Amino acid sequence: MSIGAVPLLEVEGLVQRFAARGGHRLAVDGVSFTVQPGETLAIVGESGSGKSTVARIVLRLLDPNAGRVVLDGDDITRVKGRALRRVRPRMQIVFQDPYSSLDPRMTVQATVAEPLRVAGRRGEVGVRVREVLDLVGLGPELADRYPHELSGGQRQRVGIARALVLSPELLVLDEPVSALDSSVQAQILNLLVDLQRRLGLTYLFISHDLAVVRHVADRVAVMHLGRIVETAPTEALFAAPAHPYTQALLSASPEPDPELERQRRRIVLRGDVLDATEVTSGCRFRSRCWKATEECATTDPALIVLGGGEPSPARHQAACFHPS
Amino acid sequence: MSMRVGDESGRARAESNDAGLAPSALVPSPRGGEWRRALRAFRRHKVAMVGLTFLVFIFLACFVGARFAPSPTEQALLEPTHGPSWDHWFGTDELSRDELSRVLHGGQVTLKLAIGVAILTTVIGVLIGAFAGFYRGWIDELLMRFTDLWIALPALPFLAVAVSIGTVDLGPLGSLDLGGPLGMTILLSLLLWGSIARVVRGATLSLREREFVDAARTIGSTNRRIIWRHVLPNCLGPITVNATLVVAEAILVESTLSFLGFGIQPPTPSWGNLLTYAISNIEDTWWLVVFPGAVIFLTVLAVNFVGDGLRDALDPRRQVRG
């Protein structure tokens, strides 16, 4: 990871509104971040945080209401039609649900070959499909199987193979292991890390699971109700979480250690996640935050660099008036 | 496009199959593709197999057996109209024509019409339903209101008017007799395509939200390709079932209309118009009502049985994940 080099992905001021009962809901409210080539940026958040929406905007599955998406220097926010189809092979996605992300009527071979056919590279199908199945650890004998004949882990590997077949630069991973059994999660995570190293991929890793994130990410951005509330290099975030929400998240994550669980002082938040239509002013976390003051109710906290200095991806930043 | 905010339930979804309570990874699925499994399931459905057997029999009888039957127009003028006999299994009609062969030839007309209607309605219905369901918005509204129009159209007045128009000149395409088999096929198709359109629209609406459609988008597939390669193949189940039911419906509608005089006009025999004269003389010539009536009834029943079997065989709930 080289800071200072041109970021592979640059996202600025993304805003996404969805129609909801009684008006609209701000799913994404001013999100900006960068991802350097070869690094893994994890976006962590709970449901309603907007992290999946961000992923979809980056992939141009959604048109944002405002903001820019820049891929390797090219502004791809508003491209359409043929221009968009030219961009697509450069960024691919691995979905969460290994079952519904594969067409149940297509064999493994057909699924993995499809991107090549769409891109008009029919001639490469035989060789490339074999290559990529090998990369993800699937034997050629599985090529004629249907999704329902595969285990969850195998299906997810097919999803990864499909994402890799066009040799993308950026891979968006939307909760890629959340729907897998524990013992299989580890296999797939190891595979993802290995693939990144071998192919020089850049990952945008979306997850709600902090423990998983710790294993794969170089940097972490924590989202809450459409905003990024904290961003830092992984170690810094886990060692000294600054935003109360991050602290609450870490505190609530169950650890497979009974002694630790018995002893830890857990921050149990009061109340439930605010509906995104209800927020009017100030910090969106204040209704559940134990540090909330007057200021928090009236003013929106912006991301500030902890310890002062220029904001840059490598610095620890939090959007709070009372960071730790 | 809907947003899946509940990715918290991703694990829940992936580890529970369609039946809800039943746990996943319970039961290994048999090898092979969709159709092979469905075929196996269909073969196990006894009622459907009985229906299928009967249909095969009827088709063979009407299209092959008819050759061996006496001519439907030949009048055995030396014999008075009579009931079932060794020479005439279904008896003879008021003009001393062999009823069995009239039934068989009528069957050719009716069955060809029914299949034609099924094919035509499927083509129209799938096109309209898939576009409406996939693009949504105003296209959906427009297409669905259009569909509603056709569904609401009263069959009898429509057909009565059409038949009274008689023959229509289609210029370079020749002329079309609206009261003839081809004309009837087209007219009935116009009346019956609505249900398939709705079914396909519904299936498309739910399929387009599935992740593999998103996946197809991210690899750059055009909408047309997505519909053709991903959405439609996954609709084949409901489409097949619906098409089967349209066959049954078409037979019944044609029979009723022809019986009333609005459908296929004599001298072309059809199962419906065989009954027209017979009904008024039912006391004297009961066989002219009972035999054609029974054949219509049994055929429609058989088609429904097959439809049931197909529905069960293609039910996604039965596809338990391994």
Add this chain to the structure above:
Amino acid sequence: MSAPPRPGGRPGDQPGADLLPALQVTGLAVEFPVERALVRAVAGASFSVMRGETVALVGESGSGKSVSALAIMGLLDPPGRVTDGEVRIAGQPVLGLREEQWRTLRGRKVAMVFQDPMTSLNPSHRIGRQVAEAIRVHDAAVSRSDAKARAVALLERVGIVPAAARARDYPHQLSGGQRQRVMIAMAIANQPDLLIADEPTTALDVTTQAQVLDLLRDLQREMGLALLLITHDLGVVAGIADRVVVMYAGRVVEEGTVDAIFRRAAHPYTRALLASVPRTGDVRGALHSIVGSPPDPGERPPGCAFAPRCTLAEDRCRAKVPDLRPVAEYHRAACVFGDQITVGRLVP
């Protein structure tokens, strides 16, 4: 196997008074006919839950844990059926009971909380009414107004506030966590002896999960419930369970106190599972993963089902399914090397 003394300071157990397990499962076997074969989803599971204790039933897909729960509650859909074993709830045998008999048991002696509250709650009834229904179903003598009052009190107890106002809400107006609380309210409405929770927090956010687990813990303490928690999440287990039953490929492979399982696991599968779970305390690096995946219920090998993935497997493991044998006090494992693994003499 009798239950061990519970680790420090959980009031609510009545020492000596309740030696009868709230739930006793012995040799449970469940089969499903598939095509022409018979698949044994559960092949002989035995465990028990005492009042006042929380037992976690842990396993991955194909382990048979969910099927066991369904069988225990009599919710197994045909063609699945129980082919062997005995299940006693508060001493009463329940396998083979007819629906009408089950109706008096369910809600009264044993209650269940499912994973997805949206499908278990009726979307067209207000939640207050649904909780009140749960009360009146088992006690027709309770008047409408009494039931309503009790329902509001229950909603308050589970943290839905302001209870009287929210009782008039419909399920879709509540968040996932709130719906789950309503389910819990309905479950405890009639003070059951046994509460079975099948992945109750899997579909919830981590912060909400913590709240719901706290609620379950509190309620258990207060009511002296027996809680059978079915889950795949080892973190949740560590936080709430007293004892753990680990299932793999339809059988119980290990059983012990939560400390014994997490610190002195005796079965290679349990060890491997614990090693492969990512922890927030870990440093970045490769995770220890287990080769292969759990066998399909229809394709289990003879002998130990974990043998193909086990580094210690020997011929005797592949020949015969190992019995569940004691490796320490209140600690059993189905592995011939169990006693050595638990003390660290052998490392799989």
